[in-house]
Amino acid sequence: MTKKIAVVAANGRVAKEIISEAVSRGFDVTAFGRHENNTQAARYVQKDVFELTKADLQEFDAVVDAVGAWQLTDLYVISKAAAYLADLLKGTATRLLVVGGAGSLYVNPEHTSTLELQPDFPASYKPVSAAHGAALAVLRASKDTKWTYVSPAADFQADGQKTGKYLLGGEEFMLNDRQQSVISYADYAIAMIDEIENGDHVQQRISVVEA
Structure with missing residues (x-):
């Protein structure tokens, strides 16, 4: 059966790669964004994340939260959006997959120190x-939502090459065989869609690096 997914904050660069990958695999994709459509999604709804309702999201197998920010005054929206979407999807079968950060990955087996420290x-x-870490903390507290937080490698390259290969990890910072922590947006998108299609990392954080 065709997967029906929604991508929120769909005009961002990571979101567009995720949409492109999903469309190429025959997914039924609906994009939500504040501005005019700049995606490959067949259906586009111009709507701010905080205007979304339970009814807007009830038909989907998965919702991708690609909300991002760089300005200090706007960073709060990253965790606020994760909390808002987790609440909308609470108690439903719809999965919530969040585009996360790498800084909160643990660098020791005891999980007492993180990359950002x-x-x-x-x-x-x-x-x-810190803003992405706050979103992860929000998700960890969301016991009734089927969330998955996907951390990229430390070097997350917008224009990096699409290799089609990646390594899947968990809570700990990892390097590939070349001692690199790098992944392109395009390969990250492959990992995200793979998780929607075949993964079962519900209420878990996973991480990906280029193979």
Whole structure:
């Protein structure tokens, strides 16, 4: 049966890659965004994330939360959107998959230290990382929502090459065989759609790096 998915904040660069990948696999994709449609989705609804209702999302197998922000004054929307969507989908069979960050990945087996706490973590990225970490905390508290948080590699490349291959991890920061933590938006999109299509990491955080 064809998967029906919704992508929220659909005009962002990661979201457009996810939509493109889903469409290429024959998914029935509906895109939601604040501005005019700039996606490949067959159906587009111009609507802010915080205007969405339970009725808007009830028909989907999965909803992808691609809400992002970079300005300090706007970062709060990342966790606010995750909380809002998790509440809308609470108690339903619809999965919520969130485009996450890498900074909250653990760097030790005891899970007491994260990537963003390391001395070489760029200071300019710390506010964004903290915002994505807050979204993960919101999801962890959402016991009745079928959420999955997908962390990219530390080097998340908008214009990176699509290789079609990736390594799937969990809560811990990982490197590939070349000792790199890198993934393109295009390969991240493949991993996201694979999780919707075949994955069962419900109420879990997963992570991906280029193979």
